[in-house]
Amino acid sequence: MLSQLNEILTLVLTGLTLGLGLCYIFIKVPAREGLHGYRMARSVMGVTYLVFFMALVGETVCKRGGDMPLAVQQMLMITIGILQAFLFTYALTTLTDVHFFSWRRFVRETATVLLPAVAAFAVFALLGGTRGRLIFLLLALFYLCKMVEYIILFCRRYRSYERRMDNYFSDGERKRLYWVKRSFFTALAVGVMALLCALYPSGLTNMLFTSVVIVYYSVFAIRFINYVYTFERIETMLTDNVVADTVEAGPTEAEQQLMDRLTTLMAEQQLFSKADLTAEEVAVKVGMSYRTVSAAINSCRGTNFKSWVNALRVEKAITLIDSGYLDKQTIDALINSVGFSSRSNFYRAFKACTGKSPSDYLSQMPAD
Numbered sequence: 001m002l003s004q005l006n007e008i009l010t011l012v013l014t015g016l017t018l019g020l021g022l023c024y025i026f027i028k029v030p031a032r033e034g035l036h037g038y039r040m041a042r043s044v045m046g047v048t049y050l051v052f053f054m055a056l057v058g059e060t061v062c063k064r065g066g067d068m069p070l071a072v073q074q075m076l077m078i079t080i081g082i083l084q085a086f087l088f089t090y091a092l093t094t095l096t097d098v099h100f101f102s103w104r105r106f107v108r109e110t111a112t113v114l115l116p117a118v119a120a121f122a123v124f125a126l127l128g129g130t131r132g133r134l135i136f137l138l139l140a141l142f143y144l145c146k147m148v149e150y151i152i153l154f155c156r157r158y159r160s161y162e163r164r165m166d167n168y169f170s171d172g173e174r175k176r177l178y179w180v181k182r183s184f185f186t187a188l189a190v191g192v193m194a195l196l197c198a199l200y201p202s203g204l205t206n207m208l209f210t211s212v213v214i215v216y217y218s219v220f221a222i223r224f225i226n227y228v229y230t231f232e233r234i235e236t237m238l239t240d241n242v243v244a245d246t247v248e249a250g251p252t253e254a255e256q257q258l259m260d261r262l263t264t265l266m267a268e269q270q271l272f273s274k275a276d277l278t279a280e281e282v283a284v285k286v287g288m289s290y291r292t293v294s295a296a297i298n299s300c301r302g303t304n305f306k307s308w309v310n311a312l313r314v315e316k317a318i319t320l321i322d323s324g325y326l327d328k329q330t331i332d333a334l335i336n337s338v339g340f341s342s343r344s345n346f347y348r349a350f351k352a353c354t355g356k357s358p359s360d361y362l363s364q365m366p367a368d
Contacts, residue, residue, distance in 0.1 A: 002203040009210040014056045016214060020221045021049030027225060034235040037098030038227065041091040044106075045224060048087035049217070055080050071124065071132030074198045078139050079117040081194040082146055086113045088187045089150040095180050095227065096161035098238050116142050140195060147191060154184050161238075163304070167294040168237040170277040170309040171341045177230065179223050190216055236280060240291065251299035259300035261286055262293065272312040273339040279305045310349040313338040317350070321362070331358070 024046030029039050059076065086109060094101045120139045124132055158181060190213060197205045231238070251259065265285055266272055274281075279290035282305075286293065297308050317338045320326075325334055332343070340346040350358050 002207065006203055006207050006210065009207060009214065010056060010060065013210055013214050013217075014053060014060070016217060017049045017053040017056065020217065021046050021053060023221065023225065024049060029228065032235075034098070034239040035228065035231060037094050037101055037238075038231060040101045041094035042224065044087055044091040044094070044101075045221075048084060048091070049221075051083060051087070052080065069132065070201065071136050072121075073201065074136045075117070075120055075124065075139055077194055077198040078136070078143050079120075081191050081198075082113050082117065082143050084194075085143075085147055085150055085187070085191050086110070088184070089154055091224075092180050092184050092187075093154055093157050096177060096238075097157045100157060113146065136198075140198065143191075143195060147188065151188065158184075164237050164240075165234075166304040166306040167298070168234075168279050168290065168305065170272070170306050170339070171275065171345060177234070183220050183223065186216060187220075236290075251296070255296040255299045258286065258288065258292070258296040262296065266312055270316075272309050272316070273337065275336075275339050275341045277309060277339065307352075309339075310345075311353050313340060313346075314350050314353040317346070318354070318361075321365075326362070 024042050029035055029042065055076070059073075090101065090106065090109070117139065120135050124135050127135075161177070190209075193209050193212060197209045262282065265282070269285075271277060271282060271285070279293050283290040283293040294305050297303065297305055301308050303311075317334060320334060320337070335343060335346045338346075340349070347358060350356070350361070354361060356364075
């Protein structure tokens with residue numbers, strides 16, 4: 001019964017990887033320059049799914065043609081796992097850094113991943129399987145090392161992406177790509193499952209692993225293909241080559257003058273009260289690029305655009321609270337009036353600026 005269920009699940013996964021792989025490759029992507037990195041990433045994911053499809057077909061054919069040695073099955077699963085980890089990492093990293101992908105880097109890493117696997121199969125064939133367990137363990141160790149390398153690579157690039165976001169958007173805009181981070185670490189968990197299944201193969205573990213992969217590959221593909229609609233909002237920031245960040249050196253005279261203009265502008269026009277305000281929108285008001293505006297805020301205030309705007313919002317909120325605004329209005333009305341897009345963002349910013357939660361601040365206000 002378990003064997004038949006495994007065969008059905010494998011058949012479903014085989015058809016799924018083929019269908020989704022073709023969708024990645026043939027569903028049209030808008031011909032915009034900013035989507036070049038996304039097109040490359042989607043092509044990589046199409047190849048990833050098709051490679052998995054061919055591996056599943058090959059494994060099925062080998063099993064029907066005769067008993068495949070356990071060591072070969074284990075090494076094959078590890079090889080697929082390494083290749084999947086590599087391709088998923090490169091595709092997901094490209095979504096948060098459109099300048100990351102290059103064919104030279106891709107070909108070099110492909111060789112780095114495949115050559116040890118090919119060598120392992122060659123040594124196994126030459127030794128006639130006498131050292132199969134040892135070869136598999138060495139390949140598994142290589143897999144673990146590559147996984148650690150990919151975690152470091154992705155986290156470094158994702159932190160850079162978060163800094164870009166915080167220097168461009170005033171709200172938690174990076175949540176639009178939280179699914180990328182979740183997808184990466186879910187893929188990592190699937191990779192660990194693949195390693196455990198290779199170490200301890202059984203009908204039950206194979207069934208569980210195949211079920212998880214079916215769900216993950218389906219959900220991931222839908223989010224990835226629909227990423228185009230998210231990209232429209234963050235395209236300006238992602239396609240910029242410059243990463244603004246907090247700097248150690250003091251502000252220049254020009255930056256200080258610009259900061260004075262920005263402070264006056266915010267006070268007079270209350271721009272911070274607009275939810276989802278961007279550095280680009282502020283920059284247009286002063287006739288500068290958003291990079292120049294972000295750099296001035298970084299240098300003069302020692303913080304990013306998001307934190308600066310939220311501090312102004314909290315300052316305005318405190319002014320309204322002290323003037324008795326909440327006697328006639330709700331907390332949600334207050335949050336909306338100062339430009340926060342949600343309660344959670346308001347509470348988080350309020351605590352960061354004052355060291356107190358809004359409720360604590362209200363409870364400590366003197367009674368009339």
